[in-house]
Amino acid sequence: MLTLAERHQQILNKLKQEGQVNVLELCEKMSVSSVTIRKDLKLLEDKGLLFRTHGGATANNPYTIDRSVNEKEKIQASEKMRIGAAAASLLQPNDSILIASGTTVLALARNIQPKASLTVITPSLNIALELNRHPEIEVMQLGGVLRKSSSSVTGPYAESILADFSCSKLFLGVDGIDLDFGLTTTNVTEAHLNRQMIKVSQKTIVLADSTKFGKRGFGKICGFEDIDQIITDSGISDYTVKALEGMGIKVTIV
Structure with a gap:
């Protein structure tokens, strides 16, 4: 039987390789009870070596906070531009698409x-203004309550407008992607609007830099069964890629 120190080292090694660990998997690997593993995780968390989550632990703080769009825009900027370029290559002539909010x-x-010609529906003021300079693009700005931190609208009025449309693709930004919990954002009303967008779109494509994986926001958008493709950067772990592909999601790495 492994000693306490050996168990802790194995947990930390697995955490370093995969970014997260699961209690049940650790129980099987080390032939100990879930009570023992949970105590181990608490001890390691008390030392600041990991963060416990439901059913396991992660290397980084999984809970994300709401930040202004100006602050977010500076984070992973080059990765976001490469992700954006890959997403733009998916557009077809005469497409009608939804673009959610986010940097x-x-x-x-x-x-x-x-x-x-291209038709774009969006709740984001920044995206509407960016696309308005193209004469070939018809921009339909959703209305509703304006969130100052994201410069985008939310609420029942925006959701009711969506009921009149059917779009080929939704390009969705998120604040967190957790393999156990799903896709999240920091704002509940924004999460609800995103769910309505998914309902009226034939295909949902998530654009997320690798720092979003293993994170959770306050408002759940959806589970992985609603997602067709994720475009991200090379910082994503092999373990996460395999897990997503195992759920039938196409993962594009830029």
Whole structure:
């Protein structure tokens, strides 16, 4: 049987390789009870070596906070632009698409160079203004309560407008992607609007830099069964890629 120190080292090694650990998997690997593993995780958390989550632990603080769009725009900026360029390459002539709010989907808007007509529906003021300079793009701005931190609208009025449309693609930005909990944002009303966007779209494509994985926001958007594709950068772990592909999600790494 492994000693306490040996168990802790194995937990930390697995955490370093995969970014997260699962209690049940650790129980099987070390032939100990879940009570023992949970005590181990608490001891390691008390030492500041990990963060406990429901059913396991992660290497980084999983809880994300609401930040202004100006602050977010400076984080992982080059990665976001590459993700945006990859997303822009998916557009087809005469497409009708939804672009949600966030700085990664704003990078998509900045990469769009339309060669034919394109219709874009968005709750984001920044995205609407960015695309308005293209004569080939018809922009439909959703209305509602304006969130100052994200410069985008939310609420029942925006949701009711969506009921009149059917779009080929939704490009969705998120604040967190947790393999156990799903996709989240820091604002509940924004999460609800995003769910309505998913309902009226044939395909949902998530644009998220690698720092979003293993994170959780306050408002859950959806589970992985609602997602068709994720575009991210090379900072994503192999373990996460395999887990997502195992759920039938196409993962594109830029």
